[in-house]
Amino acid sequence: MITEGVVMAFLGSAIAIGLAGSGSGIGVGIAGMAGAGVMTEDPGKFGQVLLLQALPGTQGIYGLLAGFWVLMKIGIFAGSPVALTLDQGWQIFFACLPIGIVGFFSAIYQGKASAAAIGLIARRPEETGKAIVMPAMVETYAVLSLLATILLLNGIQL
Amino acid sequence: MLLKVNPNRMELLRLRKRLATAKRGHKLLKDKRDALIQEFISLVRENEKIREELEDKLREGYLIFASVSSLINPKSLEETIMFPKAKSAVEINFKNIMSVKVPNYLLKGEGNFYAYSLINTPPELDLSLKYFYELLPLMLKLAELDKATTLLAEEIEKTRRRVNALEYVLIPDLEETVKFITMKLDEVARSSISAIMRIKEIIRE
Amino acid sequence: MEFTETSNTETTYAYSVGRIRELENTLLNKVLLDKMIEAPDLVSSLNILRERGFESYGSEAYRLEDWENSLDQELLQTYKIIKDLSPYPFLYEVFALNYDFHNLKVLIKAKYRGKKYNTTTALVEIGTVKVKNLIMAIEEEKFVEIPVPFEVAVKKLMSEYNKFPDPEIIDLLLDKEKYIIILSLLKDKRAPFLEKFIRVDIDLNNILIAIRTKIRGEDKNFLRKALIEGGNLNLKNLTEILDSPLSSWNTRFAKTDYEKMVELGLKSYEEFHSLLEIERLMDNFRLDYVKIGKFITLGMEPLIGFIIAKEIDLKNIRLILRSKLDKLSPTKIKERIREAYV
Numbered sequence: 001m002i003t004e005g006v007v008m009a010f011l012g013s014a015i016a017i018g019l020a021g022s023g024s025g026i027g028v029g030i031a032g033m034a035g036a037g038v039m040t041e042d043p044g045k046f047g048q049v050l051l052l053q054a055l056p057g058t059q060g061i062y063g064l065l066a067g068f069w070v071l072m073k074i075g076i077f078a079g080s081p082v083a084l085t086l087d088q089g090w091q092i093f094f095a096c097l098p099i100g101i102v103g104f105f106s107a108i109y110q111g112k113a114s115a116a117a118i119g120l121i122a123r124r125p126e127e128t129g130k131a132i133v134m135p136a137m138v139e140t141y142a143v144l145s146l147l148a149t150i151l152l153l154n155g156i157q158l
Numbered sequence: 159m160l161l162k163v164n165p166n167r168m169e170l171l172r173l174r175k176r177l178a179t180a181k182r183g184h185k186l187l188k189d190k191r192d193a194l195i196q197e198f199i200s201l202v203r204e205n206e207k208i209r210e211e212l213e214d215k216l217r218e219g220y221l222i223f224a225s226v227s228s229l230i231n232p233k234s235l236e237e238t239i240m241f242p243k244a245k246s247a248v249e250i251n252f253k254n255i256m257s258v259k260v261p262n263y264l265l266k267g268e269g270n271f272y273a274y275s276l277i278n279t280p281p282e283l284d285l286s287l288k289y290f291y292e293l294l295p296l297m298l299k300l301a302e303l304d305k306a307t308t309l310l311a312e313e314i315e316k317t318r319r320r321v322n323a324l325e326y327v328l329i330p331d332l333e334e335t336v337k338f339i340t341m342k343l344d345e346v347a348r349s350s351i352s353a354i355m356r357i358k359e360i361i362r363e
Numbered sequence: 364m365e366f367t368e369t370s371n372t373e374t375t376y377a378y379s380v381g382r383i384r385e386l387e388n389t390l391l392n393k394v395l396l397d398k399m400i401e402a403p404d405l406v407s408s409l410n411i412l413r414e415r416g417f418e419s420y421g422s423e424a425y426r427l428e429d430w431e432n433s434l435d436q437e438l439l440q441t442y443k444i445i446k447d448l449s450p451y452p453f454l455y456e457v458f459a460l461n462y463d464f465h466n467l468k469v470l471i472k473a474k475y476r477g478k479k480y481n482t483t484t485a486l487v488e489i490g491t492v493k494v495k496n497l498i499m500a501i502e503e504e505k506f507v508e509i510p511v512p513f514e515v516a517v518k519k520l521m522s523e524y525n526k527f528p529d530p531e532i533i534d535l536l537l538d539k540e541k542y543i544i545i546l547s548l549l550k551d552k553r554a555p556f557l558e559k560f561i562r563v564d565i566d567l568n569n570i571l572i573a574i575r576t577k578i579r580g581e582d583k584n585f586l587r588k589a590l591i592e593g594g595n596l597n598l599k600n601l602t603e604i605l606d607s608p609l610s611s612w613n614t615r616f617a618k619t620d621y622e623k624m625v626e627l628g629l630k631s632y633e634e635f636h637s638l639l640e641i642e643r644l645m646d647n648f649r650l651d652y653v654k655i656g657k658f659i660t661l662g663m664e665p666l667i668g669f670i671i672a673k674e675i676d677l678k679n680i681r682l683i684l685r686s687k688l689d690k691l692s693p694t695k696i697k698e699r700i701r702e703a704y705v
Contacts (some may be wrong), residue, residue: 037381096553228685281638
């Protein structure tokens with residue numbers, strides 16, 4: 001049965017997937033532009049560039065994971081959603097915010113860091129390892145927010 | 159060599175006069191030659207001094223200009239100096255050294271020689287152009303000295319030829335002719351004396 | 364070096380900056396410059412350049428014209444790249460305008476100089492306007508193919524010159540017009556970094572103009588005519604200091620960014636009677652200002668840094684090769700060399 005609570009849960013799921021996903025899109029886009037620039041001059045750096053470009057993409061995956069988690073929890077895939085109360089719906093909605101918001105911003109900044117790291121690789125190809133560490137640090141906070149979202153979701157009693 | 163003259167007393171008198179004039183001329187010319195040589199030597203010394211000075215300064219100037227042209231694209235350099243404002247002309251006067259007309263160059267520059275952009279041109283260019291501009295009078299001075307020495311050398315050569323002509327040709331010739339005429343006249347005198355003595359003898363018998 | 368409010372936020376530059384990062388590998392670093400300076404002669408100096416992969420600087424360039432030619436080619440190539448890379452045309456135009464005005468000056472000077480003057484050796488194929496359009500505008504006075512600001516500048520110059528035919532006017536007037544056009548290009552473009560750079564450039568030029576005027580012994584009137592508007596320094600103050608002796612000038616620039624540069628430059632002038640040092644310090648100042656381009660990923664700074672760095676690179680190469688030709692000692696060359704960007 002579709003209740004107001006279910007609608008709130010949907011909204012939460014949509015925010016987790018949508019915000020984190022668009023953040024990743026922007027981030028990957030920025031890194032991709034920088035990477036294309038480097039490869040215009042030296043196509044041989046494709047491997048390293050690809051790795052760095054993919055880094056901001058993880059937030060989107062985390063968002064998708066959180067969104068699916070919500071949908072599974074409320075039993076959408078089982079066919080009949082649990083009749084959530086409005087309170088429960090709000091709980092799920094707020095549980096989705098960490099990965100949505102943090103995912104969005106961290107992905108963009110990770111994209112910028114990646115672009116900078118791609119610049120670093122262009123200048124010093126031998127430092128690829130270090131170049132990957134920098135944008136990867138941003139990943140920590142996306143992972144933490146995913147963790148927070150999952151813990152919050154687990155804490156909700158249906 | 160004997161001159162072709164009639165050995166008579168008139169001629170002898172004339173030749174003697176010429177000989178005296180030639181000897182006096184010879185002495186004068188010799189004095190002139192010595193004075194010219196003295197003047198020439200001092201000019202050559204000055205020339206040498208100025209040439210060395212100029213060469214040193216030019217070398218320095220080229221070094222400054224080389225440092226300018228190593229800082230600017232040749233195309234920009236061409237643009238910079240392709241339309242000069244300064245016009246320069248040289249005025250020539252003559253002065254007299256021992257009756258030789260020697261030129262005297264005077265630089266008549268007008269307009270500022272700085273006529274180019276003050277941005278995107280090496281500032282050292284200003285100093286380099288000024289340096290060369292200040293060298294111009296010295297260069298003219300050297301040209302003046304060069305010309306003067308050449309003219310003097312020619313004059314010395316001419317005078318020496320004249321002195322030699324007098325000393326080795328005209329004066330010996332005259333002296334020889336005078337001697338010849340004197341001898342001839344003496345002989346004539348002697349033969350007339352002997353003729354008179356013979357006539358005297360004939361009359362006495 | 365300073366950050367401005369648009370530093371690192373403009374994602375439109377991501378591609379350009381990526382390419383610039385790779386292109387920065389074609390800039391010369393200090394180690395390489397030092398090696399070239401220490402090389403025993405011209406040929407080995409050139410070989411060092413080539414062995415390190417800088418084939419673009421001519422392969423058989425052992426003669427002066429040859430390497431000048433390859434330096435020209437390199438400059439042309441750089442501007443082509445910048446034109447490709449600029450997301451907004453103004454970025455390229457601001458720098459290319461210098462060459463437009465170079466061409467304009469060549470053509471106008473050739474025109475007024477009289478007699479047929481062969482301009483082909485002096486014209487440069489860089490600029491916002493095609494050279495043949497400029498030729499048409501100047502020689503036939505048909506202004507349809509050149510932008511309006513150019514037309515205004517040229518017409519202004521022509522009427523001024525007809526009134527008072529002095530070759531110096533060509534330079535003084537066009538230099539001013541150039542900066543007017545550049546600054547108007549930058550209006551409302553949200554490019555604070557570039558605008559600041561242009562103002563710094565104007566300041567540096569103005570300082571040098573004042574110093575040169577003083578050394579030439581010209582009067583305030585001349586200085587007023589030569590100074591360029593749009594900089595940060597007050598032009599009135601700049602004219603005023605003409606009365607005081609050069610040795611006191613550095614105090615006049617106290618509390619500005621230029622104090623140290625003026626002090627060192629003038630000290631060198633007093634000591635060696637040469638303006639090479641202050642010019643070098645100014646080039647370094649410009650380079651220092653754009654060096655932030657190395658640290659910014661999303662913005663125009665790296666592009667600007669690359670243009671300036673490349674121009675200074677070419678200057679350094681020319682300086683080293685010329686000095687090698689003149690057999691200058693390595694210490695002398697090191698005194699004159701500009702800093703390296705990378």
